[in-house]
Amino acid sequence: NAGVMQNPRHLVRRRGQEARLRCSPMKGHSHVYWYRQLPEEGLKFMVYLQKENIIDESGMPKERFSAEFPKEGPSILRIQQVVRGDSAAYFCASSPLVVRRNTEAFFGQGTRLTVV
């Protein structure tokens, strides 16, 4: 859905560098979800954030990955000291309320991270 804006669309980082991925939710949405898509795989849940709160980070790798959603500005997914295995597409979705069973998740266009 064009309403969820992610940038950059493509990001190339050398091993050991930091990657910062940004997600601006749709207007009026205060809940953000990050998913990762490894090559040839479906999307896998990483983290769920509300403004200034991490609600569920059960899908986040324990090290090097962090996420935030400040009161002002976009949500940021930060990967420190990137490795080749971090190469993937990272998608953000947003919702106005807590997502219920039948609530469509509006996805951004994704950021494709390539680690060289």
Next chain:
Amino acid sequence: AQKITQTQPGMFVQEKEAVTLDCTYDTSDPSYGLFWYKQPSSGEMIFLIYQGSYDQQNATEGRYSLNFQKARKSANLVISASQLGDSAMYFCAMREGSGAGSYQLTFGKGTKLSVIP
């Protein structure tokens, strides 16, 4: 066990023909929702259709319909009158539960559909 299984890595269909993409799911929760997304080569995830576990009728959205067989735990996507623009990856996904904690989508590995002119 896989929660969402898409057994067809790739499918071919002739333009204007109908095609069925398979999806089976595994859950013990009586309340769940099933989604299909399309991912073209440009990469975005496009929502196609939704089916709720309590819905009595199969969902339809234009050329897309969902063949929901609850007892078999299958939710196959049917695309009628295929078009060249339907060539893409198709993902089946499930959201379990209906309470405040039921926000995660679990995705299958996808099926790559190629429409032949």
